[in-house]
Amino acid sequence: MKILSVRGQNLASLEREFGVEFGAGPLANAGLFAITGPTGAGKSTLLDAICLPLFDETPRLTGRSGVKIGAEGEDEDRRLASTDVRSLLRKGAPSGFAEVVFEGVDGQAYRARWSVRRARNAPEGRLQNQELELYDGSGQSLGGTKTETLARIGALVGLTFDQFRRSVLLAQGDFAAFLKAKAEERAELLERMTGTQLYGELSAAAYQRAKAEQVRREELARRLAAVELLPEAARAELAAREAALVAAVGEARGRLEEAKGAAAWYGAEARLAGEVAQAESDLAAAERGTLEGLSLLPAPPEEELAEGQVRVAVRAAACSAPLSTSCFGFSTEVPWLASGPRAAFSLAATASLCLLPDSTPPVLETKMN
Numbered sequence: 070m071k072i073l074s075v076r077g078q079n080l081a082s083l084e085r086e087f088g089v090e091f092g093a094g095p096l097a098n099a100g101l102f103a104i105t106g107p108t109g110a111g112k113s114t115l116l117d118a119i120c121l122p123l124f125d126e127t128p129r130l131t132g133r134s135g136v137k138i139g140a141e142g143e144d145e146d147r148r149l150a151s152t153d154v155r156s157l158l159r160k161g162a163p164s165g166f167a168e169v170v171f172e173g174v175d176g177q178a179y180r181a182r183w184s185v186r187r188a189r190n191a192p193e194g195r196l197q198n199q200e201l202e203l204y205d206g207s208g209q210s211l212g213g214t215k216t217e218t219l220a221r222i223g224a225l226v227g228l229t230f231d232q233f234r235r236s237v238l239l240a241q242g243d244f245a246a247f248l249k250a251k252a253e254e255r256a257e258l259l260e261r262m263t264g265t266q267l268y269g270e271l272s273a274a275a276y277q278r279a280k281a282e283q284v285r286r287e288e289l290a291r292r293l294a295a296v297e298l299l300p301e302a303a304r305a306e307l308a309a310r311e312a313a314l315v316a317a318v319g320e321a322r323g324r325l326e327e328a329k330g331a332a333a334w335y336g337a338e339a340r341l342a343g344e345v346a347q348a349e350s351d352l353a354a355a356e357r358g359t360l361e362g363l364s365l366l367p368a369p370p371e372e373e374l375a376e377g378q379v380r381v382a383v384r385a386a387a388c389s390a391p392l393s394t395s396c397f398g399f400s401t402e403v404p405w406l407a408s409g410p411r412a413a414f415s416l417a418a419t420a421s422l423c424l425l426p427d428s429t430p431p432v433l434e435t436k437m438n
Contacts, residue, residue: 070171070172070173071171072119073092075115076088076166079164080117080118080157080165080167081113081117081157082109082159083118083159117129122182123169123230124222124223125219130152137149158187163186163187163194169181171226173227174224175225178206179204180203181202182201182202182204185199185200203221256269
């Protein structure tokens with residue numbers, strides 16, 4: 070925050086309009102300057118003119134109450150408290166103002182104006198409430214009510230009135246008050262003046278973090294102390310149980326693998342047994358079909374027998390039948406192509422022909438292999 074200029078009119082001992090440029094002329098480059106003059110020259114009034122637009126307060130009119138002041142015989146309601154800032158209006162003046170141009174904490178220029186007047190602008194009129202206004206660099210009004218305007222100005226200035234009058238502006242006797250202030254108050258004020266409040270905030274954050282970590286460490290220590298350690302013998306017993314359980318798990322896994330293998334073998338056996346049964350059923354069906362087909366076949370021609378497609382051998386067989394019975398036997402092997410699917414069949418037949426007595430018809434017994 071930086072004061073660029075101050076203007077005013079009809080304030081205390083300063084009758085006509087006045088102004089001081091701090092941001093231009095010889096004072097712009099002056100690192101330090103003094104305001105001097107005889108008593109009543111207006112030195113403190115100049116400081117009042119700086120404070121009124123910014124805070125609606127002045128260093129020499131601080132306090133919440135004060136005695137009533139006014140002309141003799143004046144109505145009580147027209148009297149003002151000794152701490153009322155409107156009492157700074159020059160006696161007999163219908164109106165007055167104070168105006169400050171300053172650079173805010175955002176680096177932009179602003180103009181704050183404080184004014185007071187009497188009713189009907191008459192020198193003897195009743196004093197009206199003071200007004201406070203705030204404008205940006207383009208002249209646009211930024212304020213609302215007096216309370217809202219003061220809050221906006223305070224944010225732009227970055228200091229409270231108490232901090233401002235102890236740093237930027239040290240009125241008569243306030244320098245000693247700054248030196249006598251508490252260490253915490255001086256540190257806060259100097260941080261704001263030098264812009265090092267960030268380091269104070271970092272320090273506070275680090276302290277809070279360290280405090281929280283200390284509390285957490287103590288809590289963990291309490292929880293650790295509440296944990297009871299097992300004796301060495303109990304730990305050894307648990308370790309042995311763990312090893313036994315690990316071995317049992319390994320053994321169970323081995324048995325599981327064996328069971329899986331056995332289950333697979335039995336499954337394969339069942340599958341193969343089913344295939345064998347199906348094959349035997351198919352074979353029996355095929356044999357039945359072959360016999361039925363063979364019984365219906367005509368005798369093969371002689372020429373085919375000569376070519377070797379059918380080989381026939383006949384042998385005499387002893388017969389233990391009675392003398393009245395005449396028997397003989399023969400065997401034959403006939404290769405044959407069945408109708409339907411082309412499948413080769415080997416037919417072996419052994420027959421026995423027995424001639425029974427005249428009263429009994431002959432019987433032919435045949436066995437197919």
